[in-house]
Amino acid sequence: MSRTVAVARMQLINKWTYIGWPLTILAASFLMSLAIFALIPVNEGKYGGGSQAPMWYFLVLGIQSMTLVFPFSQGLSISRRAFYLGTLGLFSLIALGMTGLYLLGGVIERATNGWGVYGFFFSIPWVTDGPWYSTAAFFFVVMMFMFIIGFWFATIFKRWGTTGTLVSTLGTSIALIGLAALTTLLEWWGHVGAWFAQQTPLSISGWAALLCVVLAAGSYTTLRRATP
Amino acid sequence: MNDTIVEARNLFKHYKELNALDNVNLSLTANRIYGLLGRNGAGKTTLMSILTAQAFASSGEALVFGASAYENDSVLSRICFIRESQKYPDDFQPQHAFRSAALFYKNWDQEFADRLAEDFQLPVKRRIKKLSRGQLSAVGVIIGLASRAELTFFDEPYLGLDAVARQLFYDRLVEDYAEYPRTIILSSHLIDEVANLLEHVVVIDRGRIIMDADAEDIRGSAVTVSGSADKVDAFLAGRKILHRETLGSLASVTVDEALDSRERTEAQELGLELSPVSLQQLVVRKTMAGAAATGTGTGDFADDTMEARR
Numbered sequence: 001m002s003r004t005v006a007v008a009r010m011q012l013i014n015k016w017t018y019i020g021w022p023l024t025i026l027a028a029s030f031l032m033s034l035a036i037f038a039l040i041p042v043n044e045g046k047y048g049g050g051s052q053a054p055m056w057y058f059l060v061l062g063i064q065s066m067t068l069v070f071p072f073s074q075g076l077s078i079s080r081r082a083f084y085l086g087t088l089g090l091f092s093l094i095a096l097g098m099t100g101l102y103l104l105g106g107v108i109e110r111a112t113n114g115w116g117v118y119g120f121f122f123s124i125p126w127v128t129d130g131p132w133y134s135t136a137a138f139f140f141v142v143m144m145f146m147f148i149i150g151f152w153f154a155t156i157f158k159r160w161g162t163t164g165t166l167v168s169t170l171g172t173s174i175a176l177i178g179l180a181a182l183t184t185l186l187e188w189w190g191h192v193g194a195w196f197a198q199q200t201p202l203s204i205s206g207w208a209a210l211l212c213v214v215l216a217a218g219s220y221t222t223l224r225r226a227t228p
Numbered sequence: 229m230n231d232t233i234v235e236a237r238n239l240f241k242h243y244k245e246l247n248a249l250d251n252v253n254l255s256l257t258a259n260r261i262y263g264l265l266g267r268n269g270a271g272k273t274t275l276m277s278i279l280t281a282q283a284f285a286s287s288g289e290a291l292v293f294g295a296s297a298y299e300n301d302s303v304l305s306r307i308c309f310i311r312e313s314q315k316y317p318d319d320f321q322p323q324h325a326f327r328s329a330a331l332f333y334k335n336w337d338q339e340f341a342d343r344l345a346e347d348f349q350l351p352v353k354r355r356i357k358k359l360s361r362g363q364l365s366a367v368g369v370i371i372g373l374a375s376r377a378e379l380t381f382f383d384e385p386y387l388g389l390d391a392v393a394r395q396l397f398y399d400r401l402v403e404d405y406a407e408y409p410r411t412i413i414l415s416s417h418l419i420d421e422v423a424n425l426l427e428h429v430v431v432i433d434r435g436r437i438i439m440d441a442d443a444e445d446i447r448g449s450a451v452t453v454s455g456s457a458d459k460v461d462a463f464l465a466g467r468k469i470l471h472r473e474t475l476g477s478l479a480s481v482t483v484d485e486a487l488d489s490r491e492r493t494e495a496q497e498l499g500l501e502l503s504p505v506s507l508q509q510l511v512v513r514k515t516m517a518g519a520a521a522t523g524t525g526t527g528d529f530a531d532d533t534m535e536a537r538r
Binding site for chain 1: 277308333
């Protein structure tokens with residue numbers, strides 16, 4: 001247990017990686033969005049996609065945790081289990097903190113009617129329409145998903161090299177295309193559309209959380225036999 | 229005191245078309261300095277990786293402190309193995325790497341690490357990915373020394389280090405080892421440089437252990453006899469010859485046997501000259517003799533690709 005906590009502390013030794021960069025990216029994206037909102041002379045709600053910027057950094061963070069931090073942890077004779085739990089645990093805390101920031105940003109945004117320029121950065125139509133916990137669940141799950149997907153593909157790369165990565169990414173694409181083709185063939189698109197129309201941000205978060213759990217379990221199984 | 233802390237039993241590691249480890253059996257005891265010697269790609273790093281559970285054997289057993297190191301915190305916490313091509317987190321500076329090591333090694337000595345960093349003139353506040361090869365090696369050397377782990381591996385620790393820095397490393401290693409005895413496994417192909425440090429020598433070639441003996445016993449275990457070719461050959465008839473060199477009518481022959489005092493006197497009377505064989509020469513001769521015996525040549529290319537792959 002103490003070694004798991006030590007893994008988390010180790011990754012906070014350089015504060016930039018897990019705290020500094022996400023905040024910098026969020027702030028830069030926010031300020032740029034505001035500047036653009038201010039330049040558009042329209043006095044009604046303007047929505048931008050800038051709040052997704054940190055999510056892409058989390059994808060990279062997931063990849064680097066595996067390709068660079070994992071080999072280092074092996075050099076310090078840290079077990080794969082401690083590395084996995086410490087890293088994922090730390091990221092969950094970071095994702096929680098970021099979610100808090102997004103919620104707070106959303107509150108201020110609505111109170112100031114879009115920062116005085118009718119610009120909405122943290123509010124996203126449909127996603128943030130529900131109650132606060134639905135919004136929170138959505139942001140948290142998306143952040144976890146980005147990190148875990150990066151982490152898992154990097155683990156696959158570590159274990160099976162370029163071939164493994166190609167096979168798994170192509171395999172995933174082919175499976176998705178296959179599903180789409182099957183849906184077309186069976187004329188199920190109507191049902192699929194109806195299903196999606198019924199979903200709320202909260203239920204989508206639930207499904208995505210389930211996917212995250214599956215991916216996290218897959219990552220761990222793959223990591224168990226990975227070499228630095 | 230003399231308990232076994234590393235034990236390998238019938239270890240094999242197969243890659244596609246070569247055996248990186250080929251039935252390795254090994255037993256190392258506590259508080260000694262071991263040399264793990266061999267050519268590039270001989271299997272040194274593979275063996276160390278498997279012992280520390282960084283990599284997996286195809287078959288066989290690797291026990292450290294009596295158990296497998298795999299996912300075993302009570303074993304892992306006593307091991308340090310910074311590999312020659314060690315990777316570090318992207319944003320890390322040497323000082324971050326040292327603070328990380330301090331989190332995991334209960335005997336970590338920060339003062340010692342600081343002193344070493346000064347000795348090696350290591351810029352501790354520069355990003356690791358901007359360091360030169362020698363400075364990168366210094367980071368690994370400092371973690372290995374200052375962690376004072378009961379079982380410490382050094383994997384070709386001198387790469388890119390200049391002669392002064394290498395000497396510093398050897399000196400600090402011996403000093404600190406005298407004060408804090410532990411088991412050290414030093415993998416190297418610069419044999420002459422480390423020969424004096426080693427208490428026990430393990431030589432690995434193409435995945436096989438070809439020598440496993442105390443340094444004490446190795447000194448004098450082989451001898452080179454030189455003089456006129458026919459006299460040398462007559463004197464050494466029936467002995468285990470490692471190497472033979474001739475120049476005109478003169479021959480210089482290395483035998484893998486010690487000579488007793490009667491034989492030495494006899495050699496002197498015949499006018500033959502006896503000279504000791506250095507550890508490096510012995511390892512080179514034995515490796516080449518082994519290659520010739522199996523008829524596979526020295527396998528330069530296979531070895532190099534092996535190293536690059538890793």
